[in-house]
Amino acid sequence: MTPEELEDWLSTEQSQSVGDTSGDGESTGHRSGRRIVEVLRTKQADLTDDDVAHMRKVVGYVHRHLAQRPSGDVTETKWRYSLMNWGHDPLKD
Numbered sequence: 001m002t003p004e005e006l007e008d009w010l011s012t013e014q015s016q017s018v019g020d021t022s023g024d025g026e027s028t029g030h031r032s033g034r035r036i037v038e039v040l041r042t043k044q045a046d047l048t049d050d051d052v053a054h055m056r057k058v059v060g061y062v063h064r065h066l067a068q069r070p071s072g073d074v075t076e077t078k079w080r081y082s083l084m085n086w087g088h089d090p091l092k093d
């Protein structure tokens with residue numbers, strides 16, 4: 001997803017309806033999505049070690065969850081919404 005697509009997605013009710021929440025009420029995936037937007041808008045030369053570590057975490061999450069794809073139409077599933085919070089829409093080519 002582009003930073004703009006992800007930012008738009010994160011503002012939806014569906015985005016905020018999935019994932020485990022911490023004490024502040026925001027899910028881990030939603031918080032990660034906001035960080036992903038920041039990283040994607042950062043020049044590569046300005047990325048920190050923490051930025052790179054976070055994106056490696058994102059790649060690991062996406063790979064694990066893609067392997068757990070449910071059967072049938074996933075268009076309006078928590079599985080898809082969770083992946084989208086992490087910057088990946090499994091329905092996008």
